[in-house]
Amino acid sequence: MSQRKVLKNKLSAVFRRRLSRFADSTRHRLAHIDALPLMTLLGLLSGLLAAAVIVLFRLAIDLPSESFFSGKQFEDLPASARFALPLIGAVIIGLFLQALTPSHRQLSVAHVLSRLHHFQGRMPGANIIVQFIGGCLAQITGQSLGREGPAVHLGAGMASQLGQFLKLPNNSLRILVGCGVASAIAASFDTPIAGVIFAMEVVLMEYTISGFIPVILASVAGAAISKAVFAQTLSFAGLEGQLVSLWELPYIALGGIAIALAAGLFIKLQLLTLQMKSLPIVLKTSAAGLITGALAIFWPQIMGNGYDTILSSANGELGLQLLIALVFAKIIASAVSAGAGISGGVIGPVMVIGACLGAVLGQLGATFSPVGSTSTELYVLMGATAMMAAVLNAPLAALLAVLELSQSPDIIFPAMLMIVVACLATRQWFCHDGIFLAQLRTQGLPIETSPSQQVLSRAGVRSVMSGRCQSCSTKIDIEEARLLLKPKPNWLVLDSKRPLVMKAADLSRYLEEAEEEISEIDLLAIPGSRLQACPIDQRSNLFEAKTSMIEGEAEALIVTKQSRWQTVTIGVITQEDINNFYG
Template sequence: MSGRKQEIIQNPMSLAEKEQSTNLNERPLPASLMFFLAVLIGVVGGLGSIAFKAIIGFFHNLFFYGEFNLNYDANIHTQPSPWGIGIVLVPVLGSLIVTWITRTVAPEARGHGVPEVLHAIYYGQGRIRPVVVIAKAIASSVTIGTGGSVGREGPIVQIGSAFGSIVGQLTRLPAHQRVVLISAGAAAGIAATFNAPIGGLAFAIELLLVSISARTVALVAIATVTATYISHFYSGLLPSFDVPSLAVFENHIIGFYTLLLCIPLGILLGFASSAFIRFIYYMEDWFDHHFRNDYVRHMCGMFAVGVMLYLFLRYSGQYYIGGVGYATVMDTLRRTLSDPAFLALLFLAKLLATGLTLGSGGSGGVFSPSLFLGATLGAAFGNFFALIIPEAGIDPVVFVVAGMAGMVSGSTGAVLTAITMLFEQTRDYSAMLPIITTVALAYVVRISQTPESIYTLKLVRRGARVPQGLQAAVSSARSARTIMTNDYQIVEISDLPEWQASHRPGQGPRHTVVAQDGEILGLAHDELQYLLRDEDPKAVIDTNFFLVTARTPWPTLIRGMRAKNTEKALVTHNQGSTRVEDLLGVITPREIAHSSGAGAELMD
């Protein structure tokens, strides 16, 4: 017999499956220990959020004012820098540091972070390099602190996820538990950054968790609670955007007009979200095409941002579009900015500045720019209609809040997150109906124009797809009993030569189980037996199989088969029994494919 035939018989798994085989040293932890790790990750998420804000403040004060100071309130406009027109060089100096980090330390630190986390979850077995924590924190802090138009949430998601992955690797957890810790780290960072524990939980459920169950949700939830509680010591108990209460439906007729206007606003935000997604990646491609040197590329992009900052300061009195932009968002919520034309200008300028920052190689998130874009577009829309139909009693602030939620929903695809985050960030339930209406329409319109979100499009461009939205874990609900087949026959090893001589593939029972003295030896290679008729009868027996009971769930079955490097499982009445009388069924790739197909019929 040739060596190739011997390899096929003894090790029938594909090369891809061999490469993905589960590490035998990895062992799942019980729920109690996972709970402890989730709390630990929540603590680090809360402290990490505080430290991240302080680092941003350090770089911001150093580059804008030449001072060593950690204080920085993003909700208050940055005071004019003493450098005057020299402010245009501040983002350029930051670009040198960021480019050095992304070129020499961690390329993953470039961009907005969440796509890298998704890639690690779906294509990297939940493994993120530890160096990403430091590299992303510094690179994003420099980008934001020197005026780059990006947000804090992408970096804190990547930082929290990296820590969760590190904990999972140090404790040698299997991939499915590492993913839960990654999601807990990301959710903790979001919750602490925005003082929004429910929003952080929703973010993890919609975008990161592969398996959604009471257990995984509970672990993520305790991480968000812990992180938010710790962040209160730094940021207090107030919401991210503390604004006067709205009274949308005190007059039901006025409330109806507002709700009616949310329909065109939602449609407008859907197109704006699509434009935002496409523009970010268009700028990436444009810089890739025109610049070969990473340093020159990023310096040119940030020089343009610096010029925009100076021009806004010179002609409007504020930088407006730099950094996370929350001060401008506060202006729209407090009705300080009400000119529709200027608000539209801010929308376009922020869109351009964000494209320049991320497209040229900056590091930072897209959630905060989405809030800015939604706030300015919603404010322009609301103030415009308040001017032309004053008798309708329209409150533009309602459209600001709805605009922020709609833009987040449209660009990220996280509908539930957008609704819960905006409620937690304003603590005002009055605008909930306009928010939900706007969010739903913005999302539907965006996917009709651009099917992929701003997070998933980056991966699709690399040839890697990830699921979008929630799907029931139909496969996970199945057990070995629902997957197995009882279409098998038992052949004694002494009768194997006769079976070899008479058997034809595709005829008779689907599987042949070989036994000796009432003990199962293995399964016959039905498809190969005709090649081995002149060999020892035992050569046709595959003795590598995985034993399960009828109640063994799908995930345990698949992980066990991969750990044993086999494609075959035998279902028995008693755990570990190889007695013929205990045999209930057989599972091979054919049964698994059939079960998966049946489950897929239930999914969209």
């Protein structure tokens, strides 16, 4: 072998070792709760990746739709096409999902929440592909669902894949998922602020500075990518509405009750459909497509996202009877379709339902109001906001989403009143704290969060472990003992039937107090305390560590990492360490 080749191999080996040490050092820093600069950079990367996928998703929907329908809206299609298109699409989606395993059919926002809270944000790549294909089919064939749910899943999934590829600790993976969600919302609807609040309020379910900064940057990246690719963005700009008189406030509160009733009906109907688990999924999706197609014959406005319906209702183009019919038709079609498993989101549909109901309230108010005319546009925007807030249990995200879409700050004051009434009434009367959590409970995957869980999930085990440890067998000679103690470890990890750890100080004290020369030392017999232990992966967070201790009936954990073909011990963590962190 030539000297040049030998030198090249040596340099390559040195580079790999340094890269490995750098990666290990970076993961160690990310395990700490204050690794904000690194998390901000990773948030930007995940935001760019999520936005790129959302751009592809939107193009995969828009280009075929423009080719097949020549720029026509679903309302412009003949009645036969409006009936056949959702039915055929639902059958195709059902056959596609039927060929998959049940785990691969888990899609949309509820799936993101389940993976985040039960699997520390590790999302499978296969479900992302299924969501992309199913979401495109649903939108192209005019299913009565939105693209928000698929967008959230795609954004969160790509961010999770990035974190898994880099082998990041689980506490960092959670924030990356939030970054992907915020970027996806911003890239889909040009609503960066709403993307941030949705990620924090609905997905992460907490507000922290360490989470806010990366999520904000990811949302900015998503909005920037979207603006660079798409000239026109979804917007309700031009819709304006002002409160005519403070005497309207009681009427607005009454409107919040009407919104709550519609929200409760939507949630109940979707959960009822979701409970039909024994039926084949192709049968459920086909039935949902049949219902949507039948309703679309008479009310084609229910097909697709329906954002043009919001504009039409605000402009007074839809009569009172048609608006009432659209409210019930959209509730039935969207709730059944989502419950049947068709790949689509519910945010868009509930905004349409709320807007139509708001238009009803506006027209009735204009007719019977004793204080003069009311603004139909204001009631449309308030209805869309309150319905989204009540169904999702996300009042702040809903308010900011409609505010960004309409660019009308005048809605804030009255909308806040309607939101509060709608959310309170929905929670009290229907006992639901959001459609996504209700879906998970129906599927047997409830999410229970506590303050301690939230705090412990923000830090990795590497942030509190003692890295000064040595592994050894239970019986050693005097020379081995001295070598073990030379680097001054805190802990000895004993290779026994069940892993044990003991303080190195106990061995040191035993050697100092021994009155005669010792040939062999039994570490299970010398004076000292030994803690029952079980292994835990270095990527785990402190909540997982606490859970592992309880389930394994352990007093300590041995932190390990995979190094090529072997498992290496890198630290020890005790219950006291976790308590000190939480305290």
